[in-house]
Amino acid sequence: MESSIDIFTIGQIFTNWTWGEYAGLGLIFHIILMIVMTLRVVSVQRNIGVSIAWIAVLYTVPVFGLFAYILLGEPMIGRRYRERVDQASIMMNDMARREHLVFDKGQDLLPIKYRGVSQIGTRWTGLGVFPDHQMQLLTDPASIFQRLIEDIHAAQRIVFMEFYIVYPKGQVLDVIEALSVAAQRGVECHILADSVGSFSFINSSAHRKLEKAGVFVHQSLPVGLLKTLFKRSDLRNHRKMVVIDEYIGYIGSFNLVDPRFFKQNKNVGQWIDVAIRTTSQHSISINTAMAKAIVTDIGAENNENLDALNQRVNNYTRKLYVMDPTINDLNSRVKVLSDHIDYHEQPGIGSTSIVIPKMPVVDKVMAQLIPSAPQLTAHVIYNTLVTVIHRANKRIRITTPYFVPDESLSGALTIAAKRGVEVTIIVPEKVDSFLVQHASQAYYQELLDAGVTIALFRGGLLHAKTVVIDDDYCLFGTVNIDMRSFYLNMEVSLAIYTPEMVAQVADCQEIYLQSCRILGNEEWQQRHGSKRLFDNVVRLFSPLL
Incomplete structure (x- = not known):
């Protein structure tokens, strides 16, 4: 009886309030919320510029800013994803120790002035400095596609690819065809593509063609309405790496796109990218480090991939990161572009065109x-x-x-x-x-x-x-x-x-x-x-x- 009277009394109080009193209550609630959110921002964000920007958003557009900060304010990549990364890293590091594969050395090879700089990377990534690579700078799409397709055709055991954007148009279709053929002849092929950057690929016939041929296609950081509540959907996998048979690698700004077909409606001209092709005969190199990173990224995507990585590591016979011992003539497959190509020429775009001489190995x-x-x-x-x-x-x-x-x-x-x-x-x-x-x-x-x-x-x-x-x-x-x-x-x-x-x-x-x-x-x-x-x-x- 008393509780019902209290509820009735409270209800009457609110019923008798004026709009001004409701506005005052809303203002008090708003101030309290802004104080709480401000304290949250300054306690979590370590970058002063980011903190100031978020506080500006919260105070200028409060409702939008509140929801934006909840969804996008903090770099939450996801608890389960972090746990899988940790587990995959432990597996890879345990295997490396068991097989005496040392990834975190090499600073003593550097000039003294760069040893401290190198140590920054080694401390956080576990990767040191690796010597004795052959590298070639590739400065236009034709040379990058040519070398990549040649290397895929020559692959004997495994191909790893990790890209932010895979856009299945133009010469990218030739790469997809080369991967399909390689998979059908028994080469293990994996593509890890960002689910947002490669949205058009993931929903394309090219994706289905690859899977039908036996290529493993993995989505990186998939998005969804429920996932957005637990991790930021705008944290993306922006990496671009390729490893073939663990001794040939590619790295650079080059997405798996043909610039003649990509974002032509943006009125900024064709995209101009570069890549480095690197080879090494050593069992530990930049290429094996890239393979280690890609395998860890694939394993971290879901429990099924993590279980597959665990089985691979347990059955390891020095084949995951060491080049196939049946390949005896590496040098015959490490070559520069055909001698008749003297220049790499970009199409005339914007107001100028550029001509870049072929870079030697x-x-x-x-x-x-x-x-x-x-x-x-x-x-x-x-x-x-x-x-x-x-x-x-x-x-x-x-x-x-x-x-x-x-x-x-x-x-x-x-x-x-x-x-x-x-x-x-x-x-x-x-x-x-x-x-x-x-x-x-x-x-x-x-x-x-x-x-x-x-x-x-x-x-x-x-x-x-x-x-x-x-x-x-x-x-x-x-x-x-x-x-x-x-x-x-x-x-x-x-x-x-x-x-x-x-x-x-x-x-x-x-x-x-x-x-x-x-x-x-x-x-x-x-x-x-x-x-x-x-x-x-x-x-x-x-x-x-």
């Missing part, structure tokens, strides 16, 4: 693989990049399609320029993201004032991701200069320590510069104030792009 290359993933390897590539920028003495040259640094990275570049280092940033004049374009432009003025050269590439969407430091260090791989690559996506970079190979990447950058317009400081200062204001407003949210 470089022997005895020393390199280190640096994979990164949210909540798994900290910010290993970001920390490596900032460290080498601060150590540069003569030159820093960067090519990236998306340039949205944080304050620390932007500060490192401006400080380097002020202390006399030649700093050049090569970016496309137009990119396929409106917000990224304007967020990037917001950083130009402070860089120009410090003496940084900003070169706007006019020959298409320059998608290559390369960093050259002085004449003896290079980062080459999948990482854009933005917070998404550094903090959110699964990425991979190759740190190159051999000057001859670094010179090839630098030469390629030099040719890109010939198709660039150098942005002048005076020209940039004369922009209308409204444009500068808009860029700076977008910059507030740049850590979230």
Whole structure:
């Protein structure tokens, strides 16, 4: 009786409230919620720029910001996924120890000035420095597709592929055909494709053709309504790697797409990418490290894959990472492109076309693989990049399609320029993201004032991701200069320590510069104030792009 009276009394109180009193209660609830969310942001986020951006979103568009932060605010890759990664890593490391395969050594091979930099990668990834590779820089789609298809046709035992985008058009169909033929002759073939980036492939007839031929096709980080409640759907697998018979590998910015057919409606020209083809006769190399990473990524996707990996590891007979002992003449299969190809020419796109001379194979290359993933390897590539920028003495040259640094990275570049280092940033004049374009432009003025050269590439969407430091260090791989690559996506970079190979990447950058317009400081200062204001407003949210 008393409880019913209390409920009735409370109900009457709310019934007699005015709209103003309801609004006041809502305001109090809103303030409490904003305080709670602000405390959550500053306690969880370690990057100040990200914290400020999220707080700005929460206070300017509260309802949208609240739901956005719940779904996208924290880099949750998923508890079960992390557990499977840990289990797969334990399996691979136990097998390596059992077979005396040592992945975390080699720093003593480096010049003293780079040993500490290398240790950053080794600490978080367990991968050290590997010597004695043959590497060749491939600078256009024709050469990349040609070499890749040749290597697949020559494969004798296993092919691993991991790509963010597989787009089944043009020459990609030739790769799919080569994989199908290889699988039918008994080669074990695996493709790990990001479920969002490769959406068109996963729902295509090409996917069904591969599975029918016996190719194992795995979706990386699948999305769904229920999954979104427990992990971020925008954390993507942005890696691009291929390993064939464990002694041939490919790595770079090159997705499995034919640029003649990809995103032609974006009005930015064809995508321009690079890849490195690497070979090694050693049982431990960049290629075996890439295979280790791909196998771990496949095993982490679901329990069925993890069980299959466990069986493979238990039945291991030094065949998973060691080249097939029946292959006796490796050198006969490690060759440069046909002699009659003297130049790799991109189609005429944008206002210019570029012609890049064929790059020769470089022997005895020393390199280190640096994979990164949210909540798994900290910010290993970001920390490596900032460290080498601060150590540069003569030159820093960067090519990236998306340039949205944080304050620390932007500060490192401006400080380097002020202390006399030649700093050049090569970016496309137009990119396929409106917000990224304007967020990037917001950083130009402070860089120009410090003496940084900003070169706007006019020959298409320059998608290559390369960093050259002085004449003896290079980062080459999948990482854009933005917070998404550094903090959110699964990425991979190759740190190159051999000057001859670094010179090839630098030469390629030099040719890109010939198709660039150098942005002048005076020209940039004369922009209308409204444009500068808009860029700076977008910059507030740049850590979230």
